[in-house]
Amino acid sequence: MRxxxxxxxxxFLSSCLQKQGTAKISTGGSGPIAAGTPIRWSAATLAAPLDxxxxxxxxxxxxxxxxxxxxxxxxxxxxxxxxxxxxxxxLKVPSDxxxxxxxxxxxxxxxxxxxxxKSFTWFSNVSSSALAITxxxxxxxxxxxxxxxxxxxxxxxxxxxxxxxxxxxxxDNNAYDLHSVILHEQGHLIGLPHNxxxxxxxxxxxxxxITENKRTVTAADVASVADLYYVGAPLTGGGGxxxxxxxxxxxxxxxxxxxxxxxxxxxxxxxxxxxxxxVH
Ligand SMILES: [Zn+2]
Numbered sequence: 001m002r003x004x005x006x007x008x009x010x011x012f013l014s015s016c017l018q019k020q021g022t023a024k025i026s027t028g029g030s031g032p033i034a035a036g037t038p039i040r041w042s043a044a045t046l047a048a049p050l051d052x053x054x055x056x057x058x059x060x061x062x063x064x065x066x067x068x069x070x071x072x073x074x075x076x077x078x079x080x081x082x083x084x085x086x087x088x089x090x091l092k093v094p095s096d097x098x099x100x101x102x103x104x105x106x107x108x109x110x111x112x113x114x115x116x117x118k119s120f121t122w123f124s125n126v127s128s129s130a131l132a133i134t135x136x137x138x139x140x141x142x143x144x145x146x147x148x149x150x151x152x153x154x155x156x157x158x159x160x161x162x163x164x165x166x167x168x169x170x171x172d173n174n175a176y177d178l179h180s181v182i183l184h185e186q187g188h189l190i191g192l193p194h195n196x197x198x199x200x201x202x203x204x205x206x207x208x209x210i211t212e213n214k215r216t217v218t219a220a221d222v223a224s225v226a227d228l229y230y231v232g233a234p235l236t237g238g239g240g241x242x243x244x245x246x247x248x249x250x251x252x253x254x255x256x257x258x259x260x261x262x263x264x265x266x267x268x269x270x271x272x273x274x275x276x277x278x279v280h
Contacts, residue, residue: 049092130261134188
C-alpha cells in the first residue's frame with residue numbers, strides 16, 4: 001500500500017476547477033483524481049456512529065443556557081442535525097470529551113482518535129482566511145473507473161482560534177457563530193463538498209459572514225447527503241448498497257489526504273502539494 005503525501009483542498013479545489021472546466025488533479029503516480037470524486041465513509045464503518053470526540057476546550061466554554069432539552073451541548077446539537085438528515089447515524093451523540101490537541105502540522109492529526117479541536121496557532125500550509133478546516137485521510141477505491149471514490153479512514157475538525165473569535169450567541173456580531181462553523185465542518189467530515197449554488201440555502205456554502213447564523217441542514221443539504229449515501233443503489237455505478245466493493249490492484253489503496261476550509265473572505269485559494277497555485 002503506497003502512501004502519497006498529498007495535501008489538497010479536494011472538495012474546494014475540485015469545485016473551483018469544475019467552475020473553470022478543468023477536470024483533473026495529478027497525484028503523481030496513481031493517476032488523477034477526477035474533480036467531483038466522492039469522498040465518503042464505508043457502510044461498514046457507519047454501522048456504528050463515528051466516534052468524533054469533542055475537545056474540552058469547547059465543553060469548558062459552554063454554559064447551561066447552551067444546552068438543549070436533551071442536555072446536549074452545541075457541537076452535539078449540530079451533530080444531531082446531520083444524524084437526522086439520513087438513515088445513517090453519522091456521529092456519536094453525546095460525543096466523548098477529550099483533551100485539546102495542538103499539533104503544529106495537519107498531518108499529525110492522523111492519530112488514534114478523531115476530534116474537534118481548537119487551534120491557537122495555525123498551519124503554514126493552510127490559509128489564515130480559514131475559520132476552520134476539516135482534515136481528512138482516506139484511501140482511493142475503484143481507481144480509474146466511473147465509480148472511483150475516496151473511502152474515508154480518519155478526519156478531524158480544527159477551528160482557527162488564532163485569527164478569529166467564535167460565539168454561541170446569535171446576537172454577537174463581533175464573533176463567528178460557532179454552531180454554524182461546526183455544522184459546516186461536520187458536513188465535510190461526513191464527506192460533503194461545498195455547495196456553490198448561491199440560489200440554494202445551504203450550510204455547505206464555502207463562506208460564512210461574521211453576522212450570519214446558519215444552524216440548519218437545508219433541503220439542499222439533505223439532498224447532498226442522500227446523493228452521497230444513496231442506500232440501495234450505487235452512487236455512480238458498480239458495487240452495491242451505494243458502496244463499491246474494494247478489490248485491491250496496483251492502483252488501489254493509495255492513501256490521500258485533503259483539507260476543506262470554511263473561509264471568512266470571498267476568495268478562492270487553490271493548493272496542490274502545499275503550494276498555493278491559484279487565487280481568484
Ligand atoms: Zn467548507
